[in-house]
Amino acid sequence: MHHIEITDTGITEIGKASVTSPLLNGDGTSHQSFIEEKDRVLVNIRLEEIEADLQKEGPLASFELAGPRRKIYFDSSKLRCALVTCGGLCPGLNDIIRSIVLELYYHYGVRTIYGMRYGLQGFIPKYGHDVMDLEPASVAGILDRGGSILGSSRGPQEIGEIVDCLERMNIGILFMVGGDGTLRAAVKIADEILQRNLKISVVGIPKTIDNDIYMISRSFGFETAVDVSTQAIIGAHNEAAGYPNGIGLIKLMGRHSGFIAATAALAQQDVNFVLIPEVDFDLEGPNGFLAALEKRLALRGHAVIVVAEGAGQKFFENNGGETDESGNIRLSDIGIYLKGAMAKYFKGKGIEVNIKYIDPSYMIRSLPANANDSVFCGFLGRNAVHAGMAGKTKVVIGRWNNHFVHIPMEAATSRRKQVSPTGELWSAVMETTGQLPMKNPA
Numbered sequence: 001m002h003h004i005e006i007t008d009t010g011i012t013e014i015g016k017a018s019v020t021s022p023l024l025n026g027d028g029t030s031h032q033s034f035i036e037e038k039d040r041v042l043v044n045i046r047l048e049e050i051e052a053d054l055q056k057e058g059p060l061a062s063f064e065l066a067g068p069r070r071k072i073y074f075d076s077s078k079l080r081c082a083l084v085t086c087g088g089l090c091p092g093l094n095d096i097i098r099s100i101v102l103e104l105y106y107h108y109g110v111r112t113i114y115g116m117r118y119g120l121q122g123f124i125p126k127y128g129h130d131v132m133d134l135e136p137a138s139v140a141g142i143l144d145r146g147g148s149i150l151g152s153s154r155g156p157q158e159i160g161e162i163v164d165c166l167e168r169m170n171i172g173i174l175f176m177v178g179g180d181g182t183l184r185a186a187v188k189i190a191d192e193i194l195q196r197n198l199k200i201s202v203v204g205i206p207k208t209i210d211n212d213i214y215m216i217s218r219s220f221g222f223e224t225a226v227d228v229s230t231q232a233i234i235g236a237h238n239e240a241a242g243y244p245n246g247i248g249l250i251k252l253m254g255r256h257s258g259f260i261a262a263t264a265a266l267a268q269q270d271v272n273f274v275l276i277p278e279v280d281f282d283l284e285g286p287n288g289f290l291a292a293l294e295k296r297l298a299l300r301g302h303a304v305i306v307v308a309e310g311a312g313q314k315f316f317e318n319n320g321g322e323t324d325e326s327g328n329i330r331l332s333d334i335g336i337y338l339k340g341a342m343a344k345y346f347k348g349k350g351i352e353v354n355i356k357y358i359d360p361s362y363m364i365r366s367l368p369a370n371a372n373d374s375v376f377c378g379f380l381g382r383n384a385v386h387a388g389m390a391g392k393t394k395v396v397i398g399r400w401n402n403h404f405v406h407i408p409m410e411a412a413t414s415r416r417k418q419v420s421p422t423g424e425l426w427s428a429v430m431e432t433t434g435q436l437p438m439k440n441p442a
């Protein structure tokens, strides 16, 4: 059993493997005098120790609880903050932006908040993107909009130039909202900041519609994605049931992890086949997908298939390791491929089929958050501000055992979370099927 202890640094959950997050000025200067010695020691806990703890029976590793601290590191009347969103869009980005701005402005009295435009490009002078001044008026009404009011981008930027920009702008806290790539960039930025002995806190808010960030049991936007995916499944089912041997095929996002596909299928149980990257399958042969589909059609006269975009990539010989600007593997289109393979197979057998293909991927990703995700984003944003104002750095706000916690950035970027095909979906969140090659090894 963990117990909750009130310490000078705030409310800290103490367990046998509690992990606290680093603070600025680890050299013990006056701002730091309130840090207890045990906090400093625990900062050194290694990822391997956390992982070993996860394998054991009994209580899980515990992390420092997120939330407001009694001691505030920054002087809010002089503090300047910057906020950036990177990578793919995700429902809830505007909720996060609004929540950070309102918390900084109203609860801490911070008056200078900059929105960096178009991801990491926003820090680099050659792109010429202006910064956006953020205040309550500029974030009013943005919850109804999808996407990010700041914009986003992919592609590497020089870490030194990013920190030069933070220095020039005299930033005290940098909030970085993004996926594993963004968090890896954030680690490098934080390291460069420490190297230069600057007093800039870097706080990450994990974002991925795929819900695949390690140590993050739920990422914002995922629930909205599942919600909307079920509408696509209903449509596919209606279409399939409306024609002789109707087949409804839906492709959903999920580059390396099939959480959206698997969860949507659990929510809308008209789905007969769920194909995800974590589970290998063949098309041909007696145990192949096409034979199973043929049996299903013979039995019920229609079928619904959900495929995650990263499934079945072995069918594409010419994948050739091509990557996008950020180093993410460019996937081949499994949806179109399956549609063609099914049409060919049934034509060859002289069986009439009616295939209806739905790909709602970008439509889902760019929507505003649903109510539950909005609530979630509100807490993530506020907790990010509390962490930053307390001088925490290299920390990601996450959810662990139903608590908002501070997770060391490097732990969250070390591996990828995947569906465990042998486990319960809900308990699978912390399981992986092995070390996946991480993109951007640099």
Ligand SMILES: Nc1ncnc2c1ncn2[C@@H]1O[C@H](COP(=O)(O)OP(=O)(O)OP(=O)(O)O)[C@@H](O)[C@H]1O
Binding pocket: 086, 087, 088, 089, 119, 120, 153, 154, 155, 156, 157, 178, 179, 180, 181, 182, 183, 184, 185, 188, 207, 208, 209, 325, 326, 327, 328, 439, 440, 441, 442
């Ligand atoms: N290892 C790294 N070092 C420095 N910068 C990186 C690294 N990996 C990614 N980045 C940069 O971080 C930004 C976001 O990365 P990326 O495009 O991979 O999106 P992401 O944050 O992983 O989100 P998504 O889940 O949508 O893919 C990009 O500008 C990318 O170049």
Ligand SMILES: O=P(O)(O)OC[C@H]1O[C@](O)(CO)[C@@H](O)[C@@H]1O
Binding pocket: 087, 088, 089, 179, 208, 209, 210, 253, 254, 255, 309, 324, 365
């Ligand atoms: O087409 P883009 O913008 O590169 O993004 C595609 C990828 O981004 C993700 O949505 C993750 O953000 C993946 O599921 C998807 O493959």
